Structure formats: C-alpha cells, structure tokens
Amino acid sequence: MSTRSGYRAQEESITLSPLEEQIAAQRGGESTELLTLNIGPHHPATHGVLRLLVTLEGEIVRELKPIIGYVHTGIEKTAEQKAYWKVIPVIERMDYLSYYFNAMAFCGAVETLLECEVPKRAQYLRVIHLELNRIMSHLVWLGTSALDLGAISMFWYCFRERETILDLFEFSSGQRMHTRYFQVGGVIEDIPRGFEAKLREFISIMPGRTDQYADLLRRNEILLQRLRGVCPLDEATLLGLGVTGPLLRAAGNPWDLRKADPYTSYEDFEFKIPVGTVGDNYDRFAVRLAEIYESVKIIEQALDGLPEGPYITEDRKIALPPRHELATSMEALIHHFKLVTEGFRVPPGEIYYPIESPRGELGCFIRSDGSSKPARVHMRDPSFVNLQATAPMVRGAYIADLIATLAMLDPILGGIDR
Amino acid sequence: MALTREPIEPGSFRARGLLARDMLRGDLEGLELERHVEQSLLLTTLDRAVAWGRSNAIFPATFGLACCAIEMMSVVAARVDIARFGFEAFRASPRQADLLILSGRVSIKMAPVVRRIYDQMLEPKWAIAMGACSSSMGVFNNYAIVPADKFMPIDVHVPGCPPRPEALMHGILKLRKMIQEDPDMGWRERYDAEGTEEVLSGAEPTGA
Amino acid sequence: MPDQVGLELIAGQLSSAIPGAVLQTTFFRGRGTVEIAPGVVRGVLSSLRDEHGYRALMSVHGVDYYPEEPRLGVHYELLDMERVDRLTVKLRVPLAQASVESVTADWPTADHQEREVYDMFGVNFDGHPDLRRILMPEDYEGYPQRRDFPIGGEPVLFTYNDATSPGWTR
Numbered sequence: 001m002s003t004r005s006g007y008r009a010q011e012e013s014i015t016l017s018p019l020e021e022q023i024a025a026q027r028g029g030e031s032t033e034l035l036t037l038n039i040g041p042h043h044p045a046t047h048g049v050l051r052l053l054v055t056l057e058g059e060i061v062r063e064l065k066p067i068i069g070y071v072h073t074g075i076e077k078t079a080e081q082k083a084y085w086k087v088i089p090v091i092e093r094m095d096y097l098s099y100y101f102n103a104m105a106f107c108g109a110v111e112t113l114l115e116c117e118v119p120k121r122a123q124y125l126r127v128i129h130l131e132l133n134r135i136m137s138h139l140v141w142l143g144t145s146a147l148d149l150g151a152i153s154m155f156w157y158c159f160r161e162r163e164t165i166l167d168l169f170e171f172s173s174g175q176r177m178h179t180r181y182f183q184v185g186g187v188i189e190d191i192p193r194g195f196e197a198k199l200r201e202f203i204s205i206m207p208g209r210t211d212q213y214a215d216l217l218r219r220n221e222i223l224l225q226r227l228r229g230v231c232p233l234d235e236a237t238l239l240g241l242g243v244t245g246p247l248l249r250a251a252g253n254p255w256d257l258r259k260a261d262p263y264t265s266y267e268d269f270e271f272k273i274p275v276g277t278v279g280d281n282y283d284r285f286a287v288r289l290a291e292i293y294e295s296v297k298i299i300e301q302a303l304d305g306l307p308e309g310p311y312i313t314e315d316r317k318i319a320l321p322p323r324h325e326l327a328t329s330m331e332a333l334i335h336h337f338k339l340v341t342e343g344f345r346v347p348p349g350e351i352y353y354p355i356e357s358p359r360g361e362l363g364c365f366i367r368s369d370g371s372s373k374p375a376r377v378h379m380r381d382p383s384f385v386n387l388q389a390t391a392p393m394v395r396g397a398y399i400a401d402l403i404a405t406l407a408m409l410d411p412i413l414g415g416i417d418r
Numbered sequence: 419m420a421l422t423r424e425p426i427e428p429g430s431f432r433a434r435g436l437l438a439r440d441m442l443r444g445d446l447e448g449l450e451l452e453r454h455v456e457q458s459l460l461l462t463t464l465d466r467a468v469a470w471g472r473s474n475a476i477f478p479a480t481f482g483l484a485c486c487a488i489e490m491m492s493v494v495a496a497r498v499d500i501a502r503f504g505f506e507a508f509r510a511s512p513r514q515a516d517l518l519i520l521s522g523r524v525s526i527k528m529a530p531v532v533r534r535i536y537d538q539m540l541e542p543k544w545a546i547a548m549g550a551c552s553s554s555m556g557v558f559n560n561y562a563i564v565p566a567d568k569f570m571p572i573d574v575h576v577p578g579c580p581p582r583p584e585a586l587m588h589g590i591l592k593l594r595k596m597i598q599e600d601p602d603m604g605w606r607e608r609y610d611a612e613g614t615e616e617v618l619s620g621a622e623p624t625g626a
Numbered sequence: 627m628p629d630q631v632g633l634e635l636i637a638g639q640l641s642s643a644i645p646g647a648v649l650q651t652t653f654f655r656g657r658g659t660v661e662i663a664p665g666v667v668r669g670v671l672s673s674l675r676d677e678h679g680y681r682a683l684m685s686v687h688g689v690d691y692y693p694e695e696p697r698l699g700v701h702y703e704l705l706d707m708e709r710v711d712r713l714t715v716k717l718r719v720p721l722a723q724a725s726v727e728s729v730t731a732d733w734p735t736a737d738h739q740e741r742e743v744y745d746m747f748g749v750n751f752d753g754h755p756d757l758r759r760i761l762m763p764e765d766y767e768g769y770p771q772r773r774d775f776p777i778g779g780e781p782v783l784f785t786y787n788d789a790t791s792p793g794w795t796r
Contacts, residue, residue, distance in 0.1 A: 237734075
C-alpha cells in the first residue's frame with residue numbers, strides 16, 4: 001500500500017547525524033551508529049500508554065522523547081458541559097489512582113469561588129480519605145514498580161493492603177474507585193458505624209506491613225544496584241522543570257503543600273516530610289515508602305480528633321438538604337429541585353486551587369461565568385509536568401535504568417493526557 | 419405376525435447410525451449432509467476436549483489503558499484470583515496472547531494501535547471490552563473517545579465504571595463458557611474479521 | 627498570597643520597568659492576578675522572577691473567553707517558594723493574531739504545557755523548540771477546547787436508533 005511505503009520512506013529519511021557527530025566529536029573522532037527505538041504505547045513496563053522514542057548508542061540512552069495523548073479523554077471539555085456537581089465524577093477519572101485528590105482540588109476551587117465554609121468534621125473526613133488514597137496510590141506504585149524491576153511477588157503483597165483500603169472506601173461511600181465521596185461543601189455522607197473500628201484496625205497493621213515491604217526491598221542487593229546512584233537529577237533542574245512532589249523531595253527540597261500552604265485542616269496534624277539527599281532512584285523509592293508511615297500517623301490523629309458536627313455545609317443553596325426534610329419543609333423541596341435540575345450558580349471569577357497529590361502539585365483552575373456550569377476547568381496535573389524531567393534524567397543511562405526511572409517517576413497517564 | 423414399525427426418534431442412536439450409513443453410501447446431499455457433518459463434528463469428544471483446553475488456558479495480553487487497568491490488576495491479585503482459572507500467564511507480546519482485555523478508554527490516537535495489536539494476535543482470539551468506556555462511550559461522550567465496537571469485534575462487554583473485580587471475573591467466566599459451548603464464532607463475519615491477522619512475511623495484511 | 631497592597635506595588639514596579647506592560651490587576655478571593663499586554667510576557671516573567679522572587683512557574687494554561695474579545699487567554703501561575711506566595715499573570719490575544727512569545731527558554735517547564743495550549747486552543751508560541759500537537763493526533767484539524775468547537779461523541783442509543791450501533795446483533 002502506498003501509505004505503507006511512504007511511511008517506510010519517511011522513516012529511512014530520518015538522519016541522526018547531528019547527534020552522531022556530536023558524540024563522535026566527544027570521543028575524538030570515533031564514529032558510532034545510533035538506533036532509534038520506539039517503546040510503547042503498548043508495553044508492559046510503561047505505566048499506562050506512554051510512548052517513548054529512545055535514541056540508543058548500544059544500550060546507552062542518548063536522547064528520549066515522550067509522546068503522549070493515547071488516553072486523552074477530553075475531560076476538561078466534558079466538564080464545561082455539566083453542572084458543577086456533575087463535573088465531580090468526570091474530574092475524578094483524570095488521575096485514576098488519586099481520585100479523591102482530583103475531587104478535592106475541584107471541590108476546593110469551587111468552594112473558594114463560592115466562599116463556602118466547609119464544616120470541621122467534613123474537613124477531617126476529607127483528610128482521612130485523602131491520606132488513605134495517598135497510601136493506596138503509593139502501594140500501587142510500589143507493587144507495579146517492583147514488578148518492573150523484577151521483584152514480582154511485591155505486587156501481590158501490595159495489592160493485599162490495597163484491597164483493605166478499597167474495602168474501607170466501599171464502606172464509607174459504596175464504591176471502590178471513583179467514589180464521588182467529596183462534594184462541594186463537604187462530603188456526601190457521614191461515615192457509617194463500624195468504619196472507625198475498621199479503620200483503626202487497618203492503621204494498627206499498616207506500619208507493620210510497610211516494615212515487611214521495606215525489609216523485603218530495602219537491602220536487597222539487586223534493588224540497590226538498580227536504584228542506587230542511578231539517574232540522579234539535581235534540585236535546580238527539577239525546579240526549573242516545575243517538578244514537585246516526591247521527586248523534588250528526593251532531591252532535598254522539603255516542599256510540601258500540606259505544610260507550606262495548608263488546606264482542609266492539615267495544619268492541625270503533626271507529621272514529618274521525608275526528604276532525600278542525592279536525588280537518585282533509591283531516594284525517590286525511600287521517600288515514597290516513608291510517606292506511607294507519615295500518612296498513617298495523620299489518619300490516626302484525624303480519627304482521634306474527629307469533631308462532631310455536620311458533614312456538609314448547611315447552606316441549602318449549595319448542598320442537598322437531608323431527605324427527611326423534604327417531607328416537611330417547602331423550602332427544602334424547592335432547594336432540592338433547583339439543585340438537582342439546574343445546580344447551584346457560582347459567581348463569576350477565576351481561581352487556581354493547588355493541593356498536594358501523591359505525585360506533586362495538583363492544581364485546579366476554574367473560570368466561572370455566573371452560570372451553573374463552569375466555563376473552563378483545567379487541572380494542572382503533576383505527572384504531566386514531571387514527565388518533562390524524564391529526558392534529563394536518563395540521558396547517559398542504560399535502557400534498564402530507563403525502565404527503573406520511569407517506575408520511580410510514577411507517571412499516571414490518565415493525568416498526563418486528561 | 420404383525421409387523422410394527424417403531425418411529426425412529428431424531429437424534430437417537432438408531433437415527434444417527436442410519437444417517438452415518440447414508441453418508442458412507444454417498445446418499446446424503448446438500449443441507450442434510452451439512453447438518454450431519456456439523457452435528458457429528460460438534461459433538462465429538464475431541465472437539466469438546468479442545469474447546470475445554472482452550473477455555474481453561476487463555477493467555478490474556480497485558481493491555482491496561484486507564485482506570486479499569488487498576489481493577490484488572492486487582493483481578494490478578496490475590497483476593498479475586500484469576501490464576502484459579504488458568505489465566506495467570508499474562509503475555510506482553512500479542513503474538514503469544516489469546517485474549518485482549520480492553521480495560522479503559524480508547525482515545526482517537528490509540529484506536530489504530532489497539533486494532534493493530536488485535537490484528538497481531540493469532541486465531542483463535544477473543545476480546546473483552548471491560549468497563550463502560552470501551553463498550554460504549556462511558557462517562558465521556560465527546561470528541562476524543564471511540565467505542566471499541568467501531569473498530570474491532572468484541573466478544574464480551576463488561577459494564578461498570580470501573581467494574582468490580584468480581585464483575586470482570588463474571589465476564590471472563592462467561593467468555594469461558596462461550597468458548598466451551600460454541601467455539602464456532604461465526605458471528606464475527608459481520609465485522610469482516612476473518613483473515614485480518616498481521617503476518618510479517620512481506621505480504622500485505624488483508625481485511626480492515 | 628500578596629495582599630491587595632502588595633499586588634498594586636508589584637504592578638506599579640512592573641509598569642515602571644516595562645512601560646505599558648500591566649493592563650489590569652484583580653484581587654479575587656485572596657489571590658492576585660496581573661493582566662499584561664501579550665508582547666511583553668517574557669520580560670514580565672523574568673522581572674517577577676529576578677526582582678520579586680517568583681522563581682517557580684507552576685502552570686501554563688489556556689482559557690477561551692468566547693464571546694468576549696480578545697478571545698484566547700494564557701495564564702501563567704507563579705509561585706514563590708520562600709514566602710509561599712502565588713501570583714497569576716494572564717494575557718489575552720485575539721483569534722486573528724493568536725501568537726505569544728514562548729517562555730520555554732527561561733522556564734523549561736513551559737515546554738509541554740505550551741504545546742498543550744497550542745493543541746487545544748491554537749495559540750502559537752514563537753520561539754518554542756518543538757511546537758506540535760501533544761494530546762491529539764498530529765494530523766488532527768481543529769482546536770478542541772475552544773468554546774465553539776462541538777463536543778462530539780456518539781448519539782445515545784434508544785430503541786429507535788439501536789440498530790445503527792455497530793455492536794448490534796440480531
């Protein structure tokens with residue numbers, strides 16, 4: 001077919017001579033042939049459908065170009081067509097491992113626009129679920145990264161804990177993933193009886209389990225050789241690239257929005273920020289592992305200090321009234337009707353609301369034009385920006401190190417492509 | 419002595435014996451011959467054994483696209499264990515895989531890639547559309563998503579967003595039952611899906 | 627966040643450094659936004675980084691202000707990590723001259739993000755090292771996130787149009 005031969009001709013016409021000459025000049029005249037290889041989009045070692053064009057010299061990566069867009073869902077445009085509370089399920093499916101964080105960023109932005117006060121109990125419940133989600137995201141990262149590196153049995157251990165966390169999510173909201181639990185003004189429902197007991201049981205076993213994972217991996221010779229000293233990147237380059245989250249903390253910068261710019265009552269809790277020293281793959285691994293311990297501490301403090309009170313704002317123009325009120329109060333009925341059919345109206349304005357997701361700074365930009373549907377929703381996804389750091393990290397490293405670095409980068413393609 | 423003729427029930431041993439005798443004599447023709455061949459072949463123990471073997475040792479291809487991929491990983495994990503049914507060997511290369519579990523939303527950019535991977539799988543092959551996004555458009559009805567039915571034949575659609583691991587298990591077991599009972603899969607003719615394998619021998623791939 | 631007074635001070639200093647730069651300042655819900663003229667974006671961002679300490683560019687994103695003119699906007703979210711200050715710099719360009727100078731040379735993080743604004747809104751970034759579509763297929767026509775671009779999608783299947791679905795068997 002002509003298109004096929006045209007494609008082959010185009011492939012053959014690509015020359016890599018500038019890069020080859022550069023390398024030859026570095027070597028003092030010895031020329032070498034470079035191979036451009038396409039990794040993905042369907043590849044077992046990439047976390048999602050990420051396509052990489054690597055230019056190799058032997059087994060050393062000389063140049064890397066990520067090509068994304070294979071899971072682009074048009075979430076931001078879909079969000080413009082729906083009322084604000086209907087956007088929440090859509091926006092949750094963006095970064096599909098940290099769905100509570102997506103919902104938190106969006107709800108926080110809308111609440112800022114509305115100047116709506118979130119009750120304290122709702123804030124503490126939000127913190128509990130956010131930290132549970134953070135643990136779950138780090139567990140999936142640990143399982144799949146260990147799988148990539150060859151420590152296959154870690155996958156089953158991590159998913160065992162993940163199932164317990166998903167049981168908790170199912171207990172509080174009815175769904176395992178994409179739970180729609182966070183609503184504008186608070187949370188959709190109070191936690192049921194028995195949730196606290198189950199959660200306490202979980203946080204009593206979790207540090208022990210994390211110790212088990214650490215014991216399995218931390219001093220494993222193969223893991224150390226694959227991660228220690230591999231693909232470091234200094235803090236200045238990372239900051240220039242806009243990288244945040246565990247990657248930046250591994251390089252030594254303790255920037256964490258939970259401490260720097262607290263939201264949802266994070267200032268009430270005492271926890272530490274794990275920070276690395278060298279910024280290589282091992283530091284990224286260790287930082288995330290340590291964050292699991294810290295998250296357990298936060299959950300325990302939130303559970304101990306959980307105040308009584310409403311779980312969603314009392315403003316009936318924003319939150320649905322409780323069902324029993326509908327039988328007696330006319331206003332409740334009207335509010336319910338207006339909220340369900342049209343939705344609440346948000347005063348016009350623009351806001352950018354950043355939070356700390358397991359991968360870095362997750363920001364939600366909303367522009368509202370006074371109607372009940374947002375005029376523009378943009379999520380500043382951490383993985384999208386962190387992906388730009390891959391190329392500087394892996395230049396000069398082996399292909400196997402590329403796979404390990406991708407694993408330690410923790411990219412989630414749903415967030416990258418939105 | 420009165421002659422009585424007992425009616426021969428169709429499908430009984432005697433009737434099948436008579437049909438076999440007619441076939442050997444060359445007396446069966448056209449539709450009758452076809453039907454006889456079909457019946458006797460489908461009911462042979464050998465065919466059933468092959469279908470049983472195929473259904474219990476499917477190699478799924480590792481093909482996770484989005485959120486449903488995480489629930490697919492849960493199916494592989496210990497609580498809902500897919501290895502009990504023989505599906506544990508996930509093959510990365512489509513040439514070695516039998517089953518494509520389309521887990522996640524298929525975007526415009528990804529659709530030709532998925533089709534190519536499906537083409538690279540060798541017959542017999544099956545496809546499960548996991549989740550609402552791949553079966554229909556799911557939550558996102560917009561310019562960027564393609565429902566999988568538009569470009570490749572799907573055997574089982576599993577609804578859910580994402581489907582629970584138990585729901586995916588149900589879909590997989592349904593597929594397994596389909597393979598055991600009706601391995602014919604002639605229904606795929608309407609997709610023009612015959613002969614679309616991509617075989618790298620210098621020959622152009624036929625079909626879509 | 628810089629409070630209202632701080633925002634006005636910054637805007638004043640920017641205006642005196644680069645005349646005609648600042649068009650408007652907004653202080654909304656505790657955050658400051660500076661609207662600048664499209665031609666001076668690189669100078670403004672450099673000045674904010676060097677003189678006012680906003681050393682991190684967190685986000686570059688586009689907004690379509692349809693039907694108001696000028697229609698396409700680009701927002702730059704700046705962050706000062708030492709004082710935990712955020713500032714938004716925004717500019718608006720009309721559809722006819724939708725081109726802005728790229729800031730990728732000063733801020734490497736803007737690379738993919740400007741490509742996304744180009745892909746979704748059609749804003750050209752002069753001086754960008756590799757301006758191609760990033761999320762849509764490379765030969766896609768149209769700029770999806772503009773407000774007048776149709777949402778697309780498949781029709782919802784009811785009984786009367788069920789048979790047109792490709793997955794229909796009888």
